[in-house]
Structures are given as C-alpha cells and as structure tokens.
Amino acid sequence: MRVLSGIQPSGSLHLGNYFGMMRKMIEYQQESELFCFIANYHAMTSVSDGKALAKGTLEAAANFLALGMDPEKSTFWVQSDLPEVQELTWILSNFTPMGLLERCHSYKDKVARGIHANHGLFAYPVLMSADILLFQSDKVPVGKDQKQHVEVTRDIAMKVNNVWGEVFTLPEPEIDDHVATVPGLDGQKMSKSYGNTIDLFLDDKALRKQVMRIVTDPTPVEEPKNPDTCNVFQIYRLFLDAEGQAALRRRYEAGGMGYGEVKQELFETIRDTFAPFAERRRELLADADGLRKVLAQGAEKARYVANKTMRKVRKKSGIAY
Numbered sequence: 001m002r003v004l005s006g007i008q009p010s011g012s013l014h015l016g017n018y019f020g021m022m023r024k025m026i027e028y029q030q031e032s033e034l035f036c037f038i039a040n041y042h043a044m045t046s047v048s049d050g051k052a053l054a055k056g057t058l059e060a061a062a063n064f065l066a067l068g069m070d071p072e073k074s075t076f077w078v079q080s081d082l083p084e085v086q087e088l089t090w091i092l093s094n095f096t097p098m099g100l101l102e103r104c105h106s107y108k109d110k111v112a113r114g115i116h117a118n119h120g121l122f123a124y125p126v127l128m129s130a131d132i133l134l135f136q137s138d139k140v141p142v143g144k145d146q147k148q149h150v151e152v153t154r155d156i157a158m159k160v161n162n163v164w165g166e167v168f169t170l171p172e173p174e175i176d177d178h179v180a181t182v183p184g185l186d187g188q189k190m191s192k193s194y195g196n197t198i199d200l201f202l203d204d205k206a207l208r209k210q211v212m213r214i215v216t217d218p219t220p221v222e223e224p225k226n227p228d229t230c231n232v233f234q235i236y237r238l239f240l241d242a243e244g245q246a247a248l249r250r251r252y253e254a255g256g257m258g259y260g261e262v263k264q265e266l267f268e269t270i271r272d273t274f275a276p277f278a279e280r281r282r283e284l285l286a287d288a289d290g291l292r293k294v295l296a297q298g299a300e301k302a303r304y305v306a307n308k309t310m311r312k313v314r315k316k317s318g319i320a321y
C-alpha cells in the first residue's frame with residue numbers, strides 16, 4: 001500500500017503538525033511504501049520572501065529527518081524538484097469544475113478572514129490533487145482540515161478516469177480521530193496562522209513562555225477542575241498513555257492542583273520528549289549541502305514513479321503526439 005503526504009515549509013513546526021501528521025508518517029515507513037514531500041509550491045500561497053522559503057525548506061527537511069524519516073526506507077523529496085507536478089496540475093485543471101474549488105472550506109475560511117485571494121490560493125487543491133495522483137497514492141494521512149482536499153482529489157480522479165480509462169488510483173484520506181485536531185493555546189485549532197502554537201524546537205525559555213500562555217479558567221487552586229474543558233489537559237494528553245491520562249484526570253478532579261503546576265509539568269514533558277531530536281536537527285542544519293544531497297536522491301526516486309504516471313497521462317491527453 002502506498003501512503004503519501006506533504007507538509008508546507010512555512011513557519012516553525014508545532015505540536016499540531018507533529019501529532020496531526022508527522023508522527024504517523026514516520027511510523028508508516030515500517031509497514032507501507034511511504035512518499036513524503038515538502039510542499040514548497042503550496043507554501044508560496046502564503047510566503048513571498050524567497051529567502052524565507054528556501055530556509056524554511058531546509059528546516060522542514062531537517063525536522064523530518066531528525067524526527068526519524070529514513071530516506072532509505074521512504075521516498076522523501078521537495079515538491080518543486082519534480083516540475084512534473086506542475087504539468088499534471090494544468091492537465092487536471094481542465095477536469096476541475098469551478099464549483100468544486102469554490103466549495104472548499106479552507107479557501108472560503110481564508111477569504112472570510114480577509115485574506116486577499118489570488119489564483120494560487122484558489123487553485124491550491126488542484127496542485128494538491130496532482131501531488132497525490134502523480135504517485136498513485138492509496139492513502140493520504142492528513143489533519144481534518146485537509147480531508148476535503150483529498151475528496152476533491154477523488155472527484156477529479158474520477159472525472160479523468162471516466163474520460164481516459166483507469167489512469168489514476170482513487171486515494172482515501174486517513175484521519176486519526178484521537179488527535180484529529182490538536183488545540184492551540186486558546187483552544188482553537190493549533191495553527192501558525194492563528195498565532196496559537198506550541199513549537200517543537202525552541203530553547204527552554206521560549207518554550208516555557210509558550211506553555212505558560214495556554215489559556216485557562218479562573219478556578220482557584222484548591223477547587224476541583226474539569227479536564228475536558230481545560231486546554232492544558234487537551235494538549236498534555238497527547239503525551240500520555242491511557243493510564244497517564246486517567247491519573248492526570250484524577251488530579252484535576254481532586255482539586256488542590258493549580259494550572260501553573262500542570263503547565264510546568266507539561267513544559268518539562270515537551271522539552272524532554274524533543275531534546276534528543278533537537279540535537280540531531282542542529283547537526284543536519286549545520287551541513288546544508290549534505291541535506292541537499294539527501295533531497296536530490298529522494299527526488300530521483302520520486303521521479304521514477306512520477307514518470308510512469310506522466311507517460312500514461314501524456315499519451316491519453318495527446319500531449320505526446
């Protein structure tokens with residue numbers, strides 16, 4: 001079974017990205033044929049500073065590799081190293097009804113928040129469809145917010161298959177319900193664009209500051225507290241097994257535990273969980289050429305598979321004449 005997903009290189013990595021997507025991708029290497037890439041073309045919908053995009057791309061690569069992505073076991077590359085994806089995007093655009101894109105929540109939400117929409121933002125799901133279909137992916141693990149884009153991909157693939165025969169595999173989105181949406185500091189979805197993240201690779205002082213900013217209610221220390229409505233609990237539970245969660249729940253319900261105390265514990269847990277990976281990440285970033293070499297090898301592997309699809313598509317479309 002072939003599993004594919006991408007992550008945008010915009011901004012630093014937060015717990016939502018890690019628990020919503022990366023951890024699962026890294027686990028998939030063991031049991032599936034994993035395709036994982038850095039979606040730098042997608043990031044252009046929000047980043048126009050070239051230096052920032054290039055730096056973000058190398059950082060995203062270092063993040064994945066440090067957290068356990070193994071380029072021997074998986075295919076790991078940068079989206080723009082395969083221009084074939086742009087070629088396929090154009091071809092798919094001709095099978096994409098306007099209404100399908102107009103209905104996309106992610107686009108509509110951004111417009112509603114006052115982001116000035118351009119064609120890149122509107123056509124974003126078509127590029128994402130090309131990413132998925134180019135590699136004939138069976139499964140696409142994403143956060144809940146991206147599920148609709150995988151459904152759009154299926155719609156487009158069906159339209160193409162109806163006209164040209166079985167060209168594309170229909171992908172399934174995969175969402176882990178347990179961590180479907182990681183909440184941010186304010187209880188809303190954790191997201192770079194909401195400024196409510198807890199980031200993975202911060203120094204201790206900055207990390208502690210973020211954790212201390214988690215919004216809590218004014219229940220006094222001695223009184224019992226409700227873990228189900230507490231933002232600290234909702235984040236802390238991601239690091240705990242069932243037993244650990246039950247124990248923390250009992251401390252909430254017993255009273256006598258302040259939010260400051262539980263936030264301090266959460267800070268230490270996050271710090272200790274990611275410290276070994278931070279060291280590896282520093283080493284990787286210190287050798288940018290080494291990183292580029294790993295990515296170029298990944299692109300070669302990816303191209304082999306992409307070419308198989310493109311040969312078929314070029315023939316069916318008549319581009320190959």
Ligand code: ADP
Nearest residue numbers: 008016017020021142143180181182190191192
């Ligand atoms: P952001 O919302 O911060 O811009 P991205 O859109 O770059 O994050 O998301 C990268 C990946 O991480 C996607 O698969 C997305 O669904 C997942 N993801 C991001 N935030 C969360 C979250 N709060 N909970 C679960 N998954 C998330």
Ligand code: TRP
Nearest residue numbers: 004005006007008039042128131
């Ligand atoms: N749009 C995804 C996000 O913001 C990233 C992405 C791009 C992706 N192409 C993809 C995810 C293909 C899965 C499959 O999170």
